[in-house]
Amino acid sequence: MIVFPGGWNWPLWVAEAKGLFAREGLAVKVTPTPNSTFQMKGLIQGEFDLAMTAMDNVIAYREGQGEAGIDGPDLVVVMGGDNGFLRLVAAPEIRSPADLRGKTLSVDALTTGYAFVLREMLERNGLVLDRDYKTERAGGGMQRFNALMERKHAGTMLISPLDIAAQAQGFRVLANATQALGSYQGYVAAVRQGWARSNAPRLQGYIRAYADAVEWIHDPANKAEAIRIYLANMPPNTSQQSAETAYRVLLTDGDGFQRRARLDIRGAETVVKLRQKFASPGVTLKPAAAYYDGSFYEAALRTRR
8 A cells, every 4th residue: 555654644553553454364565655646646557556645636536637647537435534634834934824925835736635725725815826826846745844844835734743743843833724624535545446346355354454443543541552653653753742742633523533434425525626616627526425435444344353
């Protein structure tokens, strides 16, 4: 599988450390991706079986709107993950979205992922792309974080807990996407439909292990061990205090890991609406449910080992 590196992979680390993948007979090889184009191209071409990615990426490549120059008509979402944990973060001197006027902000890709969330949030504050601000590609969350710390850009969308690390360096969180937009489906598990049908037991095992890992993290009795697992997988300079903060943020009800990794269909509809608004004109997207196959998820949770 291929993922964006960062603390939002906590359930994966727990599933490995606690033997949940092994319980399902799975040996999971995880590859970090530098950006969404590399990730989605690799998934479509069969280099990876599964991707933990933004739901918008799946829709984009299904509809021929991806930036990698390759279409993925066989892609489908099979599991939820989180609401994106999206925060608009800016340099210390930027005190409000209005202060971003005339500035350059970074995105992963200009036409996929969370770029549309950024555009919508700024538009609601009276700022229009290419009139009031510019964007540049900078890669995935970790790459955007590093670019922001190096002052290459005035702001970007960061995913918790990267916003926590940025705040520790004096950078400002200007807005929370969930508060601004309401329900939003961020991270999901995506596969090729043909692969899923041929590997249903393995896919169901993965879903079961991931969902159980989310519930294990949420159990207060496991907090100390969960934080140890988190620190073991984060950069060596990650502090105990930042891990405690990440635990609080990533497990917030309604704004954290989705319980049992169940997809939020209302949040998925928000993703479709933003893509319909900002992507290629003249293309009518399908309802969100068309990009999600819940049969593997429901089968996984019905069947216990």
